[in-house]
Amino acid sequence: MSKQFTERIEIPEPEAMHDLGIRLGRVLGAGDLVLLTGPLGAGKTTLTRGIGEGLGVRGPVQSPTFVIARTHPSLVGGAPLVHVDAYRLGDAAEIEDLDLDFDRSVVVAEWGAALAGERESWLEVVIERPIGGAADGSAPGTTGDDDDDLVEPRTITITGFGPRWAEGAFA
Template structure:
C-alpha cells in the first residue's frame, strides 16, 4: 500500500491497533527514514498508550503502559545476534503486550510462533512510502482482511 505522507504511515498504525492482541509481535523491516517509528507511533496512538512514542535506538527498548494494551517498542539495529536479543528479555513482556521491533528481521522471530512482518520502503525522490504486510503463521491472514 502507498503511504504518501508521514501521517498516512501513522494512520496505518492506528488502523492496525484494533486488530492487535496481547502477545502479538510485529517486525518492522526497512531502511533508515522508511517510517518504522512513525508506524509505531500510530500503533501506540491506536492502543491509547501513555506518553510519546519515540525511536528507541539508543535505549534499545521502551515499554509504553496504559491504553487497551501496553506497547513494547524495541530497536535491534545495534544488536549483533540472537543472544543479544535474548539479553533484552523481550519474551518476558511479549505475552502481555504488543511488541514492535524495528530492525528485528532474523533476530526476534523466535519470540512467538506467529508474527506480522511489515516491510516499509521510501522513494527518495518523492518521499512516498510503501508498506507490505507479510503474515507469518497464526491467524494473521484473517485479521489483516479487516484492513481492506
C-alpha cells in the same frame, strides 16, 4: 512457518503512515510481534507512533535507538507497547537478555528481522521509499512544488505469519 497473507499499501505522506499505524494498533493485542524493516527515515517510528495511538498507550512514542527498548503502558487497560530497536543486537538471544514480556505486550521491533520465527505468529512490515530522482524531475523527497515540502511516498508490504493471522489481513 507458513505465510498467511501479504498486503501492499501505497502511503503518500507521513500522516497516512501514522493512520496505518492506528489501524494496526486497533487489531493488535497481547502476544503480537511486529517486525519493521526499512531504511533510515523510512517511517518506522511514525508507524509505531500510530500503533501506540491505536493501542491507547502512554506516549510520546519515540525512537528507542539509544535505549534499545521502551515500554509504553496502556492508558485503556490493554496491552502495553514495547518498542525495540534491534539494530545493535546481534541475534535473537540478545533480545531474550532484555527480558521483554512478549506474552502480555505488543512488541514492535525496528530492524527486527532476526526475530522472525522466534514466536508462533508475527507481522512483518517492510517499508520501501523511492531512491533517486522523482518522475517529475524534482529533487528526491520533494513534491516538485516547494523545496521545503519533504514528502516521499512509501510502499508498505505487510505479511502475516502463523496461526494468529490465519484469517487474513489485519484490517
